Amino acid sequence: xxxxxxxxxxxxxxxxxxxxxxxxxxxxxxxxxxxxxxxxxxxxxxxxxxxxxxxxxxxxxxxxxxxxxxxxxxxxxxxxxxxxxxxxxxxxxxxxxxxxxxxxxxxxxxxxxxxxxxxxxxxxxxxxxxxxxxxxxxxxxxxxxxxxxxxxxxxxxxxxxxxxxxxxxxxx
Amino acid sequence: xxxxxxxxxxxxxxxxxxxxxxxxxxxxxxxxxxxxxxxxxxxxxxxxxxxxxxxxxxxxxxxxxxxxxxxxxxxxxxxxxxxxxxxxxxxxxxxxxxxxxxxxxxxxxxxxxxxxxxxxxxxxxxxxxxxxxxxxxxxxxxxxxxxxxxxxxxxxxxxxxxxxxxxxxxxxxxxxxxxxxxxxxxxxxxxxxxxxxxxxxxxxxxxxxxxxxxxxxxxxxxxxxxxxxxxxxxxxxxxxxxxxxxxxxxxxxxxxxxxxxxxxxxxxxxxxxxxxxxxxxxxxxxxxxxxxxxxxxxxxxxxxxxxxxxxxxxxxxxxxxxxxxxxxxxxxxxxxxxxxxxxxxxxxxxxxxxxx
Numbered sequence: 001x002x003x004x005x006x007x008x009x010x011x012x013x014x015x016x017x018x019x020x021x022x023x024x025x026x027x028x029x030x031x032x033x034x035x036x037x038x039x040x041x042x043x044x045x046x047x048x049x050x051x052x053x054x055x056x057x058x059x060x061x062x063x064x065x066x067x068x069x070x071x072x073x074x075x076x077x078x079x080x081x082x083x084x085x086x087x088x089x090x091x092x093x094x095x096x097x098x099x100x101x102x103x104x105x106x107x108x109x110x111x112x113x114x115x116x117x118x119x120x121x122x123x124x125x126x127x128x129x130x131x132x133x134x135x136x137x138x139x140x141x142x143x144x145x146x147x148x149x150x151x152x153x154x155x156x157x158x159x160x161x162x163x164x165x166x167x168x169x170x171x172x
Numbered sequence: 173x174x175x176x177x178x179x180x181x182x183x184x185x186x187x188x189x190x191x192x193x194x195x196x197x198x199x200x201x202x203x204x205x206x207x208x209x210x211x212x213x214x215x216x217x218x219x220x221x222x223x224x225x226x227x228x229x230x231x232x233x234x235x236x237x238x239x240x241x242x243x244x245x246x247x248x249x250x251x252x253x254x255x256x257x258x259x260x261x262x263x264x265x266x267x268x269x270x271x272x273x274x275x276x277x278x279x280x281x282x283x284x285x286x287x288x289x290x291x292x293x294x295x296x297x298x299x300x301x302x303x304x305x306x307x308x309x310x311x312x313x314x315x316x317x318x319x320x321x322x323x324x325x326x327x328x329x330x331x332x333x334x335x336x337x338x339x340x341x342x343x344x345x346x347x348x349x350x351x352x353x354x355x356x357x358x359x360x361x362x363x364x365x366x367x368x369x370x371x372x373x374x375x376x377x378x379x380x381x382x383x384x385x386x387x388x389x390x391x392x393x394x395x396x397x398x399x400x401x402x403x404x405x406x407x408x409x410x411x412x413x414x415x416x417x418x419x420x421x422x423x424x425x426x427x428x429x430x431x432x433x434x435x436x437x438x439x440x441x442x443x444x445x446x447x448x449x450x451x452x453x454x455x456x457x458x459x460x461x462x463x464x465x466x467x468x469x470x471x472x473x474x475x476x477x478x479x480x481x482x483x484x485x486x487x488x489x490x491x492x493x494x495x496x497x498x499x500x501x502x503x504x505x506x507x508x509x510x511x512x513x514x515x516x517x518x519x520x521x522x523x524x525x526x527x528x
Contacts, residue, residue, distance in 0.1 A: 081213045081217060083217060091216070092339060093216045093293070093338045094214055094337075094340070095213055095214060095216075095217045096212075096214055096217075097208065097210060097214075097328035097330075097336040100330060100336055100343075107340060110340055111333070111340055114340060114341055114399070114401075115343075115344065115399045115400065115402055116375075116399065116402065117402020118332070118333075118401070118402070119333075119401075119402055120330070120331075120332060120333055120334030120335075120343075120345075120401060120402065121334075121344075121403060121404045122344070122345045122347075122404030122405045122407075123318075123345065123404070123405055124329070124334075125322055125327050125329035125335070126319075126323055127322075127326060127327075127329070129329055129330055131210075131326060132210040132326055132328055132329045132330070135209075135211040135326045136210045136211060139211060139212065139213055
């Protein structure tokens, strides 16, 4: 296969996933380098994140299948903060701590790609992780309460408010 | 006592003190930690009400801490653009915080050794800096603050993935160790490409003066760890402790080579740089940085005797756009800045000749 921008052989096969539909790009080394390093307003790190997700799918699946898998993953949303995997992938920023659980499957390989490791080593928080996880539930509850108020479901809203107060009152 | 931005104007801050081990080549050692409160969305999707609550909670904890007198608070949201750039030039806040939106702020240490940014990409970015090559003291300084904040706030922390951050590239320790190096002789002897390649293999990233996305200017390079997950803070620090001395040794060797093999050429380059700085009538920030880089090397090699390194550092900081405009007391366009910059350099370096 020839490079799409010159006559050299294409050695890089990139699946561009920053748009709504995946696009296959075939380039020689030089043009691949140009393509990957420029053009976008996104920071290097953001692009890196998006690229790595794409590379993973491209590497592990046949082309048609990769696109299908990607679409499926993109539609997932975090039940706490509500952002979709697509939004994370296009902006390179997660929405809340619970995203690490909600998008666990996708993030696991991404983290392995970025860091070469998937297990934290080093300083720990002085509080048990369960305490932090419990606090993170407040993100979901506050959102649900706002939604209940907007829907004029005041009884439900007050139940959620009580639950929020209970968690906030827990000694940490 | 330093408690306003105007007070900061009178000095150069910690990282340009020009002291500490290896200070002829290592400008500063910096460590930052990324932390998030467990019960709020990350900054990029947090509502303004969330951001205000985050800010209030962190402020309350810092203001009740035993170190409260060491710091003063600056509300970045209401700061003028000039003042925000001023803080970026002093490396007390990041460009991300300066250019962000909504409620955000920073606690600044009166000695400018650390700062705590609130509502940056992560809820908290705690950073400490020391001049010269000082990994351990910098880590000690930041760890004290982190311990205190961790006791009084609930950070997003996961058994498996450590401290959870807005960008997966920071997850785990949330730590970035950066060492700023001045490598003019390595650049002249064309060794930089090789050095950069070997650093990359060691999972280290090289950036310019102002971190992420900035170009290397004036032969200043910032080396930092790329990986934050699966390596302890000590391991990340130890890697720097091993790698940086090798880069420093190579630069020193290159300087010796230049002195031995082309003494006149080197002396000429340094003297011409000094000459231009002393006499130019209009000069850009970039050219100034480039020339100051040569002069800095010349001072350390004994080729220029009369310029104290503290003065050089002062020139280095105060010729940058925001500092220059604060000195002038008004906003200046780029052409006027170049004239003002040249005037400032002539005055500072001229005073020196009068003393001798």
